[in-house]
Each structure stands twice: as structure tokens, then as C-alpha cells.
Amino acid sequence: MARRLLPSLNRILVEKIVAPAKTNSGILLPEKAAQLNAAKVVAVGPGAHGKNGDTIPVTFKEGDTVLLPEYGGTQVKLGEKEFHLYRDEDILGTLHD
Structure with missing residues (x-):
């Protein structure tokens, strides 16, 4: 059975982007250089x-690529995949091509 997590309130569920371990020409990158906070x-x-009871919408939408802080978030494992939950205000920004 597949599970899906719907975040509550102003929380955002993200899947970290894994940087390639080597370049196109085959050069292996050190682990520290391969880490992205995206x-x-x-x-x-x-x-x-x-305070007045109105709902303040979340700044980000599904499919956005975001910049994460170095620390924080809550790790969640659903099936074989690993996700992280952050509050809206903890996300540093949106990354664009």
C-alpha cells in the first residue's frame, strides 16, 4: 500500500536533490562538494x-525547487524514499534555472 503524507498547517514536504558523485568526464567529486541544500x-x-483567524497561505507550491537551511527539518521515511518536513518560514528561497 502506497502512503502519501499531506503536511499540516504551514509545513512543506520536500525531497532532497542528490548531486552527482562524479562529473560528466568521470572525475569523482568529494562528498562535501556533492552536497546541495536544494x-x-x-x-x-x-x-x-x-491572529484574526484568517488562513495565511504557504509561500511555495508543489514542484518548486527550494533552498534549504543547513540544519533543521524533520526526516520522514515513506516506503523506500526519504523526505523532510520544514516550516514555510524555514525555507530560504526558491531556485530558478
């Missing part, structure tokens, strides 16, 4: 509630 947004919550 992830693809898989799911977003409906948003947080403001």
Missing part, C-alpha cells in the same frame, strides 16, 4: 492561521 517540494499544507 530540494523539490512534494506537498504543502493549507497554511497557518493568523
Whole structure:
């Protein structure tokens, strides 16, 4: 049975982007150089509630490529895949080509 996680409130579920371990010409990259703090947004919550009761929507949408902080988030494993949950305000920005 496949599971799907729908984040609550202003949380965002992301799947980290794994950098290649070697270049196109076959040069092996050190592990530190291969680390990216980028992830693809898989799911977003409906948003947080403001002081007056209004819903404040999440800044990001599914499919966005985002920049993550070096530390933080909650690791979640669904099946064989590993995901991370972050709050909307913890995401540093959106990456564009």
C-alpha cells in the first residue's frame, strides 16, 4: 500500500536533490562538494492561521525547487524514499534555472 503524507498547517514536504558523485568526464567529486541544500517540494499544507483567524497561505507550491537551511527539518521515511518536513518560514528561497 502506497502512503502519501499531506503536511499540516504551514509545513512543506520536500525531497532532497542528490548531486552527482562524479562529473560528466568521470572525475569523482568529494562528498562535501556533492552536497546541495536544494530540494523539490512534494506537498504543502493549507497554511497557518493568523491572529484574526484568517488562513495565511504557504509561500511555495508543489514542484518548486527550494533552498534549504543547513540544519533543521524533520526526516520522514515513506516506503523506500526519504523526505523532510520544514516550516514555510524555514525555507530560504526558491531556485530558478
